[in-house]
Amino acid sequence: MEPNEGIIYEYVWIVIVAAIVAGLAASLAYYGIALDLNPACNATPIDVDKVLQEFKPGVKELGPGIYQVDILAGQFFWNPNKIVLKDPVRVEFRITSKDVVHGFEIVGTSVNVMVIPGYIAEFSWEPPKNAEGRYLIICHEYCGIGHQEMKAELIIERTNTLLDGADIDALEVTGGDIGKITEPTYIEFEGVISG
Amino acid sequence: MRLDEDLFAKITVVFSFIIMAVGGLFGLVQALNRVPFLEMPGLLEVSDANYYRILTCHGVCLAVAIPIYWITGLAAFLSPRILKVGLDKRLLGLSLAMMLLGGVMATIVILAGKANVLYTFYAPMKAHPGFYWGAALLILGSWVFIAAFVKQYLQWRRQNPGVGTPIAIYGLLATFIVWIEATTPIVITVLKDFIPMSMFGKHVDVLETRTWFWFFGHALVYFWLLPVVTMWYYLIPKKLGVPLFSESMAKVAFILFILASTPVGLHHQFTDPGLAPEYKYMHTVLTLIVASPSMLTGFNILATMERAGRAKGGNGLLGWLAKQPWKDPVYLGLVVSMIIFGVGGITGIINASYQLNMVVHNTAWVPGHFHMTVGNMVVIGYTATTYAMLADLFKRKLISKTTAYSHILLWSIGLFIFSLAYYYVGLHGAPRRTSNIEYGGLLPQSWVFPMEISAIGAILMFAGGVFAVYTVLGSLLFGKSRGVQIPGFSIGNPHPEATTFNPLLENLKFWVIFAALLIIVAYIFPFYEIFSRGLSTVPPVATGLG
Structure with a gap:
């Protein structure tokens, strides 16, 4: 067999590989720039020694369906640990930690952000129109011995659940865990923000 | 202390399999x-605290210690045989002493429960200083080995001008270059941030230290796998008795690994606040580029x-597959490791795909x-290569082909x-790194059955691991x-070790x-962003069991 036999396939394959890489890069750029879909979010520095005085956790309704949710994370709690949103259109999250790194994840959605002490993570989320019911919020970054117990819940209430077909097709919730959380228990944390 | 190359290789290779046994057992318990x-059952049940303790050990042993020991052992065994130039015996002795001392020190601290920080040791979680000193010593010891390796290579280069570098040596050089790229940032941050934090309570900026960590963390991956890639390029053609299809393409692949394996760390930080989308996208593109040498x-x-x-007469579309030396456990292991790596690698493209990363x-x-x-x-690549070392390095026979096959199969x-x-x-949203995913019964039902299946997989893996350690x-x-x-x-060895010389x-x-x-271009912008905003430092938080 000639040493250079088949070398043409090598060049063909190089072109295919380059095309795959370029195609993936271009499609991700399209999502990021044209559709403004970016996992990145802003960070505002906050003095961690003053976080308990300066950062006020809670849910505020800024306008019809527009919520601001400020969440404080710590070993091993989310505060508030029960978030109720009625007909949410857009949710502005502001999340920070009083001690170590935590990970904020609403199971079954694409809400997934690192919570870094010293910084307030700020991002907005438009819940899919078919999102309704109870969602489990967990900590997905190891934060210490009680990490696996760190949880909260998000309750989305809808007064008008009639969706047209286009909405259902376009905005399916990833994971599809709606309604699967049936246990009526949720945890109350005591005295966690007093210190 | 002077140390012979073969003795160095024997000690490090055997040591890495002892660690594999410990780390693998922990893996089963966790799963x-x-x-x-x-x-x-009582013996296998661990408390939450012990779960994170053995998880730290599993990660540090399997992800950092085994590759360092085994890869330096492979290089000490292979390079003097191919280049016909010895390694500096003083440096070998120093390197082994540092690596063993560092590894043992870090392991003792972890097993004592003084470093429940997992393998990523994100600040401001604080471990006992012995953990950071041990890790630093282990890495610096590997640098000493690399100094000996580079010295040997340059000596060979002076003696053999105009000769192409043999592919195995080329691959090992790429491995070590990537390792230097990877470990420089982690040594900087461990010395500058983590040791002062652990010993003197220094306040550190968490976003900054995370960026330093992942500057290291992904290139580390290529350090693990490049020696196996090298063995595919080196041993598979040898076993087949043919030259490599394209040696220059192999060298191009290694160059792409050298170029793109490090400036990709932000793809572990896509969901970190405070890093601009432009920089994350730049690292996304570089990550896609570093997938290309694997495709080549x-x-x-x-x-x-x-x-x-x-x-050999294998005709038709797939007839050539039947003509492969599958009965050779070394060959079988190397090819199987390549096939599984291909599947795993494709899922890596999903992780790296920026927006999709939010889901996973x-x-x-x-x-x-x-x-x-x-x-x-x-596990498969290193073990199969070790089977091949038995004859040359250890002067031993393979105890049983059946156990070798069982290892690869299981x-x-x-x-x-x-x-x-x-x-x-x-x-479906189940987290990693948790001792338990029940969440007081709130877990989605969709998690339960697959997790039960995963336990069966883990048991089979463990059985395979037992066969690997037994066989070696x-x-x-x-x-x-x-x-x-x-x-x-x-x-x-039908093809010559030394090959054509392409100056580029x-x-x-x-x-x-x-x-x-x-690397500078990829990291100067995110670091500028972090520093120009003004660091926001936080005090350390202890995680020990006490």
Whole structure:
């Protein structure tokens, strides 16, 4: 067999590989720039020694369906640990930690952000129109011995659940865990923000 | 202390298999304890604190210690045989002393429960200073070995001007260049931030230290796998008795690894606040580029296999596959590791795909991915190569081909079951790195059944691991008189070790400078963003059991 036999396939394959890489890069750029879909979010520095005085956790309704949710994370709690949103259109999250790194994840959605002490993570989320019911919020970054117990819940209430077909097709919730959380228990944390 | 190359290789290779046994046992315990609602028999049940303790040990031992020991052992064994130039024996002695001391020190601190920080040791969690000193000593010891390796290579280069670098040496050089790229940032941050934090309570900026960590963390992956890639390029054609399909393409692949394996760390930080989308996208593109040498490698090796199979009379579309030396456990292991790596690698493209990452970030998907890539490469690739070392380095026979096959088969099947189950629950939002995913009964039902399946996978993997450790250590202990002789590295060598000289491919100095520039460009912007905003430092938080 000639040493250079088949070398043409090598060049063909190089072109295919380059095309795959370029195609993936271009499609991700399209999502990021044209559709403004970016996992990145802003960070505002906050003095961690003053976080308990300066950062006020809670849910505020800024306008019809527009919520601001400020969440404080710590070993091993989310505060508030029960978030109720009625007909949410857009949710502005502001999340920070009083001690170590935590990970904020609403199971079954694409809400997934690192919570870094010293910084307030700020991002907005438009819940899919078919999102309704109870969602489990967990900590997905190891934060210490009680990490696996760190949880909260998000309750989305809808007064008008009639969706047209286009909405259902376009905005399916990833994971599809709606309604699967049936246990009526949720945890109350005591005295966690007093210190 | 002066140390012979072969003795160095024997010590490090044997040591890495002892660690594999410990780390693998911990892996099984973790996988079983994570299954929701599963009652564990007393011995295998661990408390939450002990779960994180053995998880730290599992990660540090398997992800950092084994590769360092085994890879330096492979290089000490192989390079003097190919280059016919010895390694500096003083540096070898110093390197081994530092690596063993550092590794043992870090392991003792972890097992004592003084470093429950996991392998990523994110600030401001604080471990005992012995953990950081041990890790630093281990890494600095590997640098001493690399100094000896580079000295040896330059000596060979002076003696052999105009000769192409043999592919095995080229691959090992790429491995070590990537390792230097990777470890420089981690040594900087450990010395500058973590040791002062642990010893004197220094306040550190968490976003900054995370960026330093992932500057290291992804290039580390290529350090693990490049020696196995090197063995595909080196041993597979040797076993087949044909030249590599395209040696220049192989060298191009290694150059791409040198260039793009490090400036990609932000793809572990896509969901971190405070890093601009532009920089994350830049690292996304570089990550896609670093996938390309793996695609080139897959093509090159398969083309070599096809050419050899057809020369032996394997006709038709797939007939050449039947003409492969599958009965050789070394060959089987290397090819199987390549196939599994291909599947795992594709899931890596999903992790790296920026927006898609939001769905899988820090979920069980991620351990699914890296067990299929690294867990497979390290265990099958390293073990199969070690089987080949038996004849040349240890002067032993393989204790049993059956146990060698059982290892490859059970490990591969178990790995697929485990990883596919983890992909599934990961897509459904189950987290990684938790001792338990029950959440007081609030967990989605969709997590339960796949986690039970994953336990079956883990048990099969563990059985495969037992066969691997048995085959290696059993051959060493009893292989002198018993067992089967299998061909090692020095079997029929139809193609010359030294190859054609291409000035551009041989000019590694140029490519290293190019890589350094690329790394600077990729990291100067995110660091500028972090520092120009003003650091926001936080005090350390203890995590020990006490």
